[in-house]
Amino acid sequence: MSTSLAQRRRERTRQDILDAAWAVAGDDGLAALALRDIAAAVGMRAPSLYTYFDGKDAILDAMFADGWRQLSEHMDGVDVHTLAPADALAAIATAMAEFCLASLPRYQLMFTPALPGWEPSPEAYAVSVQFLDDAVASLADIGITDPGDVDLWVAITSGLIAQQAANDPTGDRWLRLVPRAAAMFLTETRSHP
Amino acid sequence: MSTSLAQRRRERTRQDILDAAWAVAGDDGLAALALRDIAAAVGMRAPSLYTYFDGKDAILDAMFADGWRQLSEHMDGVDVHTLAPADALAAIATAMAEFCLASLPRYQLMFTPALPGWEPSPEAYAVSVQFLDDAVASLADIGITDPGDVDLWVAITSGLIAQQAANDPTGDRWLRLVPRAAAMFLTETRSHP
DNA sequence: GTCTATAGACGGATAGAC
DNA sequence: GTCTATCCGTCTATAGAC
Numbered sequence: 155m156s157t158s159l160a161q162r163r164r165e166r167t168r169q170d171i172l173d174a175a176w177a178v179a180g181d182d183g184l185a186a187l188a189l190r191d192i193a194a195a196v197g198m199r200a201p202s203l204y205t206y207f208d209g210k211d212a213i214l215d216a217m218f219a220d221g222w223r224q225l226s227e228h229m230d231g232v233d234v235h236t237l238a239p240a241d242a243l244a245a246i247a248t249a250m251a252e253f254c255l256a257s258l259p260r261y262q263l264m265f266t267p268a269l270p271g272w273e274p275s276p277e278a279y280a281v282s283v284q285f286l287d288d289a290v291a292s293l294a295d296i297g298i299t300d301p302g303d304v305d306l307w308v309a310i311t312s313g314l315i316a317q318q319a320a321n322d323p324t325g326d327r328w329l330r331l332v333p334r335a336a337a338m339f340l341t342e343t344r345s346h347p
Numbered sequence: 348m349s350t351s352l353a354q355r356r357r358e359r360t361r362q363d364i365l366d367a368a369w370a371v372a373g374d375d376g377l378a379a380l381a382l383r384d385i386a387a388a389v390g391m392r393a394p395s396l397y398t399y400f401d402g403k404d405a406i407l408d409a410m411f412a413d414g415w416r417q418l419s420e421h422m423d424g425v426d427v428h429t430l431a432p433a434d435a436l437a438a439i440a441t442a443m444a445e446f447c448l449a450s451l452p453r454y455q456l457m458f459t460p461a462l463p464g465w466e467p468s469p470e471a472y473a474v475s476v477q478f479l480d481d482a483v484a485s486l487a488d489i490g491i492t493d494p495g496d497v498d499l500w501v502a503i504t505s506g507l508i509a510q511q512a513a514n515d516p517t518g519d520r521w522l523r524l525v526p527r528a529a530a531m532f533l534t535e536t537r538s539h540p
Numbered sequence: 541g542t543c544t545a546t547a548g549a550c551g552g553a554t555a556g557a558c
Numbered sequence: 559g560t561c562t563a564t565c566c567g568t569c570t571a572t573a574g575a576c
Contacts, residue, residue, distance in 0.1 A: 160515075172486060185464065186463065188569065189569080189571090190569080190571090191406070198542075198543095199542075199543065200570085201542080201543050201544085201571080201572080202541070204571075205464065205542080209570075210569090210570065214527065267513070270376055270379065271378065302527075305520065305521055305524060306524050306527070306528065308510065309447040309503070309510045310506055313502040313505050313507070314502045316505065316506065317502045320460070328498055328502055328539055331498060331499050334495075334499070334535075337535075339531070341534075341535070344536070355549090381550085383551075391561095392560070392561060393552080393553090393560075394553080394560075394562085395559070396561080397553080403551090541576105542576085543575080544574095544575080545575100546572085547571085548564105548569105548571085548572100549569085549571105551566105551568090552567090553566085554566100556562095556563095557560105558561075558562100558564085
């Protein structure tokens with residue numbers, strides 16, 4: 155499989171456009187993301203983007219998949235196996251929170267229905283499902299296997315992150331409650347074996 | 348202060364418009380809410396709405412305040428004082444969840460940044476702050492006074508509701524975890540007095 | 541591959557007749 | 559108070575020249 159020079163260059167430009175899209179989303183908000191602005195940020199006019207993407211939805215789709223790929227990389231850096239369960243649980247949740255709060259538009263695109271009328275393509279969605287399956291497997295390694303336990307922990311984690319993102323995106327008012335929440339949760343699950 | 352017949356009639360029409368707006372939002376989604384459709388649902392044309400509201404933002408503002416007024420009424424039906432703390436906590440959270448899931452657009456307008464670029468006016472926002480202050484007072488009655496405890500419980504509750512609303516709006520997969528979450532939370536707060 | 545020009549859709553708001 | 563007609567802005571997407 156020989157990737158020609160032209161193909162490489164095209165792929166680079168595609169990534170430049172995605173990076174520009176993230177930047178624009180960061181400045182103006184995800185909902186205000188417009189092809190004109192993305193193009194301007196990369197030194198083009200809007201119609202030129204159609205050389206690289208089929209349209210706006212295709213760009214959003216690529217951003218979505220890009221986000222989940224970034225999350226996979228980010229979570230690879232968390233070594234669960236050397237930690238006690240409570241610390242492992244807290245480490246996972248903290249890493250997730252770090253990632254979400256590092257880019258609010260990325261968080262919104264990946265986890266919230268912030269874009270009315272848009273939803274990821276089945277292919278892009280599959281990427282997220284794959285990650286979440288892996289996450290459930292990580293919880294199983296810690297000993298969280300009951301579906302209700304998983305649901306409860308996901309709700310607690312996402313609740314803390316959502317509150318932090320909505321009310322204090324640069325602070326740690328809810329973030330610092332993560333270790334406590336992890337200990338609380340583990341104590342409870344163990345008292346009901 | 349004599350409310351004239353004209354004033355009463357005007358107020359009734361305003362409420363008709365709000366009801367129509369909720370109906371349209373329920374059908375098409377909050378983001379697709381358009382003056383034309385609201386007007387049609389109430390038997391008018393869009394410009395006529397300007398007789399009753401200053402514009403779209405004013406309508407959203409009235410809907411927002413309307414929602415919080417409805418929530419106040421709904422929560423007045425929950426009698427906390429006859430219950431044990433864990434049951435009281437669960438009852439409050441369950442009532443909140445019921446309210447949120449009864450109307451997804453209402454939930455989105457009140458609790459989520461579902462409308463890019465829109466935020467309630469200071470007056471409308473004050474209504475929500477007043478309610479939340481009352482809610483914190485209710486928690487204090489149960490013995491939850493530490494700010495960190497309050498934040499944690501709010502995060503847990505909102506996390507469960509958000510998961511339920513996003514993934515299973517008509518079911519109870521997360522809702523049924525509320526009593527367990529309440530017991531877990533109370534056990535934890537009491538072990539750290 | 542990039543551009544200009546423009547189509548086509550949508551939605552909020554306003555003017556002015558009735 | 560309600561209407562018709564219209565303006566204005568925004569945005570995605572396409573046609574066709576270069």
